Amino acid sequence: MSIDDALLEIKKEPFEDIGYAKVDLHRKIRQGAAEVIYGAGKTPEQMIGIVSTMLKNGQDHILITRLSSEAADMISQVHPLHYHKDARVGIIGEMPKPTGKGKIVVATGGTSDIPVAEEAALTAEIHANEVVRLYDVGVAGLHRLLNHMDEIMSASVIIAIAGMEGALASVIGGLADCPVIAVPTSVGYGASFGGVSALLSMLNSCASGVSVVNIDNGFGAGYLAGMMNHM
Amino acid sequence: MSIDDALLEIKKEPFEDIGYAKVDLHRKIRQGAAEVIYGAGKTPEQMIGIVSTMLKNGQDHILITRLSSEAADMISQVHPLHYHKDARVGIIGEMPKPTGKGKIVVATGGTSDIPVAEEAALTAEIHANEVVRLYDVGVAGLHRLLNHMDEIMSASVIIAIAGMEGALASVIGGLADCPVIAVPTSVGYGASFGGVSALLSMLNSCASGVSVVNIDNGFGAGYLAGMMNHM
Amino acid sequence: MSIDDALLEIKKEPFEDIGYAKVDLHRKIRQGAAEVIYGAGKTPEQMIGIVSTMLKNGQDHILITRLSSEAADMISQVHPLHYHKDARVGIIGEMPKPTGKGKIVVATGGTSDIPVAEEAALTAEIHANEVVRLYDVGVAGLHRLLNHMDEIMSASVIIAIAGMEGALASVIGGLADCPVIAVPTSVGYGASFGGVSALLSMLNSCASGVSVVNIDNGFGAGYLAGMMNHM
Amino acid sequence: MSIDDALLEIKKEPFEDIGYAKVDLHRKIRQGAAEVIYGAGKTPEQMIGIVSTMLKNGQDHILITRLSSEAADMISQVHPLHYHKDARVGIIGEMPKPTGKGKIVVATGGTSDIPVAEEAALTAEIHANEVVRLYDVGVAGLHRLLNHMDEIMSASVIIAIAGMEGALASVIGGLADCPVIAVPTSVGYGASFGGVSALLSMLNSCASGVSVVNIDNGFGAGYLAGMMNHM
Amino acid sequence: MSIDDALLEIKKEPFEDIGYAKVDLHRKIRQGAAEVIYGAGKTPEQMIGIVSTMLKNGQDHILITRLSSEAADMISQVHPLHYHKDARVGIIGEMPKPTGKGKIVVATGGTSDIPVAEEAALTAEIHANEVVRLYDVGVAGLHRLLNHMDEIMSASVIIAIAGMEGALASVIGGLADCPVIAVPTSVGYGASFGGVSALLSMLNSCASGVSVVNIDNGFGAGYLAGMMNHM
Amino acid sequence: MSIDDALLEIKKEPFEDIGYAKVDLHRKIRQGAAEVIYGAGKTPEQMIGIVSTMLKNGQDHILITRLSSEAADMISQVHPLHYHKDARVGIIGEMPKPTGKGKIVVATGGTSDIPVAEEAALTAEIHANEVVRLYDVGVAGLHRLLNHMDEIMSASVIIAIAGMEGALASVIGGLADCPVIAVPTSVGYGASFGGVSALLSMLNSCASGVSVVNIDNGFGAGYLAGMMNHM
């Protein structure tokens, strides 16, 4: 592709300006996947408007993250929304068949990390990936993790989700041969500092093949894992 | 693989205990790639001992990171070491032919980020990847980046390396369709806080498909990029 | 002006002491513009008293920032207040005709930054400036920003407002020839740390001509932009 | 200007790729002013190469900031460099005649802030501005500042430079009618945290018309002040 | 006093153990002043019990700080409490006549700092000091402060209370000849970080004679000022 | 024990997978003590499920920490729960007879630290330890602490619990001959930063024999103290 073509392509990328938002409409074409609305900080009215614009332009798979149940109720009165309460995720459209090359393992340190894990898992699934859930396998009880060595060794990508000390990413990173995406969570108290402790732990992981996304960013991990699983 | 086999495998993973280090010897078998020695905090004598143990066990590709030129001099009197001064990287063994599925782009915001970039590039190359270097394409002069749209659009994986405000990762993440590994660098002054500003900026990236490694961790990015490029 | 005159002038600057506040009354004279009340931490009763003192002294343009809708209701029962809910701004008096030398562009990274942007825009407008609003042009979708190159290239001053990674200021700063006032917002989650990430990113901007105000300080940016636009 | 023209213009902005740097060559055309090299983190050889590229392309005013005296010595053996030791600034080319609309006041809290102040002053001067220096007028001795009320009241722009508690910006901001650019410095000890205390103080300034640049960023303040002084 | 006497004295200091608290009863004897109860984190029942123990032992001046109006209501049903809503302070017993050597000036930067100031002023008053209140004299409007030079020059001790940039302490410290106790407040937003910015500013004050107490610690400042005023 | 046996043992450690949790069932066997459920972040339904699984498997002593009174109400409708409101602790099963070698002293700096102290004390008691409670013995009134020198000198382990400046641990550590477990609490305001000040103070203790657990981690201190008391 020449530079001129590239610039032209950027300029021509379709979006629709509805005042409070410039709605992207290209993702379907470029990435064959769902459009995403980050729900935090948007009013239900704004989200309804954005969804309407997307549907009008032919986008039939839409993922809304960080969606409160109140806002979900309001949106579902206008659009056919499926709301996952734990994950605080709303989905418009059917879940696609998995097309990736392998399985994505989503593992959590504890029960309290499940909401973030579900955001990751649903994001991966709507981008056509098969997901295996391993919840509550934190390193303080290593036997729980070691009992799932086969899932870990055969994964295409692993998403390791943990709060508190965040050691799960390092231990899994040392055991597995595939990329590990670490997601710190804000689970914890005191010196967990809303996930900072887990974040730092994961950034400092001595295991190779580990990278990190923002605290509680289940979406980002699920999206990236899906991208890798389709390489 | 059964649980018993998995545990057995872990237990049997070969390493040699030389007192100050337990030298891993399995990587060649498991990952078909170079063993890595993290040079910081190790004496030259310790590194010579570790290298000797590796060579004795048949590992013929060794990468030493964070290696001072003084230590490199001492090691090269014992072992055939090729030292890359900018990257502070020492390599034993020939660079392999690229076997990955595409090209890894290593981009930096400025000239001062080159040492970290070279650590990333050399790490990727010794793990059999082709690397394209795009240096000094920071977002304050967007034309420099846009002139390389073709490399960006055709990359398999992109490593975005920047200090100061670290915006390079977000802009590249928005332009590219492939995974972006962001590496904050300690380049900067004042409120850059030794790379923390760039780190936070990258963790908060609004672009999908971006994950982050530790400040100045060129090795980690290069290793992970190579892993993805061989998926 | 001699030193004696200067000191005399400072001493003589008119204010009225109403116990809980010393109400400035000179701004109209010195700066030909609206008096400002920072509403946070003041009771509705206190604000009503301050407004009464200002009106009594002939100040007919008053801007109240960080005003809750409850307080706005109480004030508007006593004084003719126009309340902008999004911006949490109350205004007494008519918007003046623009008298500045050019246009002030107010750009935001996302939809959630609009409240801060509206505080900036209204502040600039009540100080007699023409404002162009460019909302939701974050750098993760560069095409949305590049489609507005003409507004950016022809601006007198640009206010760049963004949370999360705050990269908008650097990219605009690199594209534009005019001063850019960066406003970090507390929009975001996790490692955005209530706007600190965006703040640091903006302070470290590699683009020349960028300066920064406090997190969510739309008023400060709007006021300063107006001052520059009248130089 | 149409979008196509804008994109074309960005793409065509001239730079020369010399491997370790992509040297911008457009500033003379677009801004009628000096090119700037940020010296920190660049080797003398790299800086000589960049200067050579600039001179070859007709840029005859070059400012190098954060330049050590050792590097200055090496550069001056190749190019005609005037080195300002206090400011750690090197200049190639003659200082231009002032063409701005007024005077830029550069004020410091103490003697130790002078290096940053000189970087700001020289940057403003090479961009064709008249500079008035007010050094050691910190707020703990208010009489020293009040004795210079006439310079403050008649300034076009004021750069307020201070470490420690950084109160100078607020006091000047309250006295003056023009924009104030606050520069925190790393001068201080203990809880000054390398300039963070002054930075926070300045960001929280209650005075209107104050904006802030990075710690010790004399260049940024001088450049922005010059830009404002030519509006 | 011999060591034995001192130890004996410490051991014999009277307190009464009521399970959830060990109530000090010596202050009246040793310091001729009111006992103090820090109300935060104590239940109304606990506070009633502590007050009862104090009254029973002859302590007739009691100051309760950080007292919610709900708790005040409950206590006042049992004991004769005078509640100051702004300061969140409850007082049992009459205000004593001032016996200190001079006046204590309590100055605030803004209206929002008044609650902390009132806590300081009431604390000083119940310890028999005369207090002069100077509210809303922040440094962004220096004329308001300079109009009160006579109170400042004739004070025995000054308590300077400010949030945001906290510059008031330095400016007053430079003007006055007496000790200045600086109280940072949590007033502000964004980079004020709940008072940390003001705290750091005050700790770094270049003015001699300034010391600092905890954020919002009006009580500590009022108590210490009273102690100084009785030296 | 051979390595094979050890690995086998880890693998065989009994747990039951109930989806949202993998419930450990081995503690009774290995440690002869209560199972613990960390209540924060778990729904009442999840806790009921975990308790049912434990009871079904013969675990008859269960401790639930960080349990809200609402959740306690719901659980107690299904299982026989004894709820300690202050400590926010729920206990199933009878308190065992003390079997440790000595007494565990639980000391607090103030009244507000009692909830954390009770969590520690109850945890120690359910693990069969005798506990002595010394509440409100902070160092600002040293006589209160010195009056309990005999309890301190005869303790087996001491748990020192304090917020604010956290000096209690150092003073007790200097007086006692036994291990001291320091627990910082989030009691305080301003620069106590939710317990960080106390945490840092305790980590920096100059007294030998002091170690620290997380802020407000009464459970961790009580459990560890019990472990030491049974060595």
Place this chain on the structure above:
Amino acid sequence: MSIDDALLEIKKEPFEDIGYAKVDLHRKIRQGAAEVIYGAGKTPEQMIGIVSTMLKNGQDHILITRLSSEAADMISQVHPLHYHKDARVGIIGEMPKPTGKGKIVVATGGTSDIPVAEEAALTAEIHANEVVRLYDVGVAGLHRLLNHMDEIMSASVIIAIAGMEGALASVIGGLADCPVIAVPTSVGYGASFGGVSALLSMLNSCASGVSVVNIDNGFGAGYLAGMMNHM
């Protein structure tokens, strides 16, 4: 004093402008005491110039703090300087007779705090105060402190100097009846964070009558203690 007189007085306060510094000359008149030069960040040449200006104007007691031995050597070749190596303090002029109302106790937690303590003690002594030194009386060995109860109980003001956990200020504050000035020091390692831990501990002191100055600010404490001792 009227406002006009006050302003006039401020304006007329004598200083001499020597370019890099505006030398205050009024302190002798207003405070009957030594002028002070903060040596850090000033060149020996600058300090010689400032001293010359002071001497020329009749100031015969000068204190230079944070003075390196190299700079002291250079100054003493021009002016009669007495250099205290431990305290890094230079003094010109004879120590005056004590004229304060009592004794100032300077206490340190350990041996490593002595340099800061000596800066405080010398500052107090040159301002005509009697000083009692109590070094190495940290709270981890309470007997060392309790053996000096008589000095503590009879002090006019106490300066409590400590690094690490900084508990000394609270314990002394609880024992003494006089104001306590707490000075955190940068002594320590790890989580002492260059004095931050001690600073926070002191700011959070539960003892009444304690205020704090900047980390390592022996001068500030000595100056303020002297001011109090002369009230």
Place this chain on the structure above:
Amino acid sequence: MSIDDALLEIKKEPFEDIGYAKVDLHRKIRQGAAEVIYGAGKTPEQMIGIVSTMLKNGQDHILITRLSSEAADMISQVHPLHYHKDARVGIIGEMPKPTGKGKIVVATGGTSDIPVAEEAALTAEIHANEVVRLYDVGVAGLHRLLNHMDEIMSASVIIAIAGMEGALASVIGGLADCPVIAVPTSVGYGASFGGVSALLSMLNSCASGVSVVNIDNGFGAGYLAGMMNHM
């Protein structure tokens, strides 16, 4: 013991005042163990003086930590010192026979943690404990740790030393039945923040029985482990 006896005992604890230090002489009596000198921040002359005072009073086992090799050389010219270069520890007197109830395991994550580990091990040994060293068993290569399960399962106390992500403490804490003392080290770079990342990770450990000491505090861990091993 009565209160009077206790106080008397504290008062009578022997120390010798040598001006710059108050040398404790009681430890031999009270704790049957070595006296300890913290070498950092003390001059060699001061340390020689303290050692002389101790020897003169019959203390024949002395441990000096944080001792530079230069200072060790100077001391060993006066006193019979055995210097351990790696640990930066000097020892006077013979190592005693182990008298504890079991073995103390000292485990490190990597080779670079060995200096801290040796400080811990030597401290434990001079307090009469048997030590087992397990170096370089970090969690990123779990097989290295699992190969030493027998030492871990049979330990009396375990000291887990690690920098970077500090996960070692949690994993060992989950495997072992004995108390685990976690020591974060300053080993690492970037977001390890000089050991803060490891510190936070360890404080947040989900494993029961883990407590933490200061960063790099090998001495503190070794001393406490020895104390536990003699309970």
